[in-house]
Amino acid sequence: MPAHQLAPDIPADVLAAEQAHLAESRAALAAMRAHAQSLSADAAGDWVSQQILQSLLDQRVAALADHPDTPLFFGRLDRESPKRRSSRRESDGGTDEERSGRDDEQADLPGTIYVGRRHVHDGHSKPLVIDWRAPVSRAFYQASPTDPMGIVRRRRFGYHGGALTAYEDEPLGEGVEIGPSKILTEEIERPRSGPMRDIVATIQPDQDEIVRATLAQTVCVQGAPGTGKTAVGLHRAAYLLFTHRERLARSGVMIVGPNRAFLSYISSVLPALGEVKVDQTTVAGLLGDHAAAEDPMVSAVKGDARMAAVLERALWLHIVKPEEGLVFTKGAYRHRVADYEVREIVASLRGTTRYLPGRAALAQRLAHMVLVRMEQRGESPDDRVQDAVARSKPVKQLVEAVWPKLTPEQVLYRLLADPEFLAKASKSDLSPDEQEMLIWRKPYRSWKSAKWSAADAALLDELRDLMERTPSLGHLVVDEAQDLSEMQLRALGRRCRNGSATVLGDLAQGTTPWSTTSWESVLEHLGQRDGDVTELTLGFRVPREVLDYAARLLPSIAPDLAPPRSLRPGLGSLSVRPGGSVVKAAAEALAKEGSIGVIVPDALVGEVSSTLAGLPHAVLDPESTEEHRLLVVPATLAKGLEYDHVIVVEPADIVAAEPRGLARLYVVLTRAVTSLTVLHDKTLPAQLAA
Known part of the structure; x- marks a missing residue:
């Protein structure tokens, strides 16, 4: 029996039967959606409950939407017979109870399982498609001839649009070595346009291990270009939502990407x-969209984790040592709290709580002392009296004088505008030169008129958390994490302090002045020291010829990383053209299938766009959400994106534009899925000219 059987050699009746199952499954999905639409929220007892129930119903209806061009299922598993399974497990050993338990776990499963993007059942609750995230579906990704996992045959389906046109069988129970899957290869190499596609039909065993990691486990993925790290992170989020639906519905899941264009793509x-x-x-969307221009070296200092200690001191330096006590007058009596007692209360609270709760606690503690004085005079005050005293003018005045009400902006403004205050808060954490770099050359008139930079956003978030606790999510997915500063990582870490994270990136693609060189350092600043670091080096997207060309830069930008490998030879996928025409290259690409990205130095975007005026195209910007087949892409926005055909204009200018220009060029060169064309008038970087 051949290891693979592919149309047109497949029996027509078998293909027709599979097509009939697809039609039945689509009809069942439509019935499930119609049933969900028929449900009413009116059964809820009150208006608030109705709104909540209606929201849940709307989500259910949206989740059951059918996409005609998207295969409803992509695989099939034929399980071994119960008799054969029992015989095999007896030979595997174990007690009768253990064998019985294993059999009971899958006793209700049908012998044939269709694996797809979501669960579909008929009107009698018979499963027609099993969700790819279900435990039984794991065999589709992990089973092999050496470990068939109870599967005798795995079938992969080929589609054209939404129509099932072919299948391919892989026998797993015969010990026969399985060769490369043609359907799998064609799916990976299928031309793309528009947003990123899911990879649920092509997940590889090492990717599946990451996707199915437990919720409690933080995973950090060092992924070379084309290894699917972004898709793996997104699929892990989908898997966790499936397996921990109620818990994550309460605590939430968030995806953090580098820019809006990237988020639109995924x-x-x-x-x-x-x-x-x-x-x-994005990080800016989460922390505050501040974009005041700033020297990168200043941003690097602000992004250093040492700033956390500086900010904490700066905040608590606003607390003043009490020099006077409290006098609270009620009727003819004056109730006094001595100055030393006030100092004791302040000392007991300072540093043991966050700033704003501590301020509120100070008012309550002072009010409690007043109530003690009242009781000593024979009065019987209750909690309402204590709250009234805490809100009284004498208490509020004393609290404001000793423990003033502040905003993060007020504290940071003082820190960046007052050299003496910065020096006092810095102690030995920042050198005099670093302090001088941080001080505004021309301070703003007040904190209200100050314009903050992107680096300031992380500092403000740190202060905000020192004042009041930041709520934690259940799970956080962070992409392109190698470009985040230590302070930005701390900010993200606060969002998953009670949860876990999936951290994605590539050390070789770090393009910021503060880019990390160690994933262990990233996990430490994220507050997830116990996270597991795993590496993906086998690429499925970038052709080998292109990847090998880009990898010439690795010794200069990330010498400790293993060179990436690609499963796709891609012979003829690379073209380097001295003095080549961008119009000609774009026209050639338009004659082929797929998306096209003309990636250029940021300074040349307008010029190249004008040159391409005769061809329909658009210019990608950070907020882009539109879809165009031909895009002019600034080099600084290319990270995380991919195009079937990439045309790179003037690599030397891309390198010269920023301190980590070689890393930027590495990113740019590895965006290609089918072909890469390099156009240059200037001399190529030495690493590529070799």
């Missing part, structure tokens, strides 16, 4: 997997 993946309620944002 926006369709989770909805295609049936997950429609996941927040997706």
Whole structure:
């Protein structure tokens, strides 16, 4: 029996039967959606409950939407017979109870299982498609001839649009070595346009291990270009939402990407997997969209983790040593709290709580002392009296004088505008030169008029958390994490302090002045020291010829990383053209299938766009959400994106534009899925000219 059987050699009746099952499954999904739409929230007892129930029903309806061009199922598993399974397990050993328990776990499962993007059942609750995230579906990704996992045959389906056109069988129970899957290869190499697709049909065993890691486990993925690290992170989010639905519905899941264009690119993946309620944002969207221009070296100092200690001191330095006591007058009596007692209360609270709760506690503690005085005079005050005293003018005045009400902006403004205050808060954490760098050359008139930079946003968030605790999410997915500063990582870490994270990135693609060189350092600043670091080096997207060309830069930008490998030879995928025409290259690409990215130095975006005026195209910007087949892409926005055909203009200018220009060029060169064309008038970087 051949290891693979592929159309047109497949029996027509077998293909027709599979097509009939697809039609039945689509009809059942439509019936499930119609049933969900027929449900009413009016049964809820009150208006608030009705709104909550209606929201849940709307989410359910959205999750059951059918996408005609998206295969409803992509695989089939034929399980071994109960008799054969029992015989095998007897030979495997174990007690009768253990064998019986294993059999009972899967006793209700049918002998044939179709694996797809979501669960579909008929009107009698018979499963027609099993969700790829279900435990039984794991065999589709992990089973092999050496470990068939109770599967005798795995069938992969080929589609054209939404039509099932072929299948391919892989016998797993015969010990026959399985060769490369043609359907799998074609799916990986299928031309793409528009947003990122899910990879649920092509997940590899090492990727599946990451996707199915437990919720409690933080995973950090060092992924070379084309290894699917972003898709793996998104699929892990979908898997966790499936396996911990109620818990994560309460605590939440968030995806954090580098820019809005990237989020637009990945926006369709989770909805295609049936997950429609996941927040997706950027670091700027999460911390505050501040974009005042700033010297990168100043930003680097602000992004250093030492700033956390500086900010903490700066905040608590606002507390003043009490020099006077409290006098509270009620009727003819004056109730006094001595100055030393006030100092004791302040000392007991300072540093043991966050700033704003501590301030509120100070008012209550002072009020309690007043109540003690009242009781000593024979009065019987209750809690309402204590609250009234805490809100009284004498108490509020004393609290404001000793423990003033502050905002993060007020504290940071004083820190960056007052050299003496900065020096006092810095102690030995910042050198005099670093302090001088941080001080504004021309301070703003007040904290209200101050314009903050992106680096300031992380400092403000740190102060905000020192004042009041930041709520934690259940799970956080962070992409391109190698570019985040230590202070930004701390800010993200606060969002998963009671949860876990999936951290994605590539040390070789670090392009910021503060880019990390160690994933262990990233996990430490994220507050997830026990996280597991795993590496993906086998690429499925970038052709080998292109990847090998880009990898010439690795010894200069990340010498400790293993060179990436690609499964796709991609012969003829690379073209380097001295003095080549961008119009000609774009026209050639337009004659082929797939998306096209003309990646250029940021300074040349306008010029190249004008040159391409005769061809329909658009210019990508950070907020882009539109879809165009031909895009002019600034080099600084290329990270995380991919195009079937990439045209790179003037690599030397890309390198010269920033301190880590070689890393930026590495990113740019590895965006290609089918072909890479390099156009240059200037001399190529030495690493590529070799």
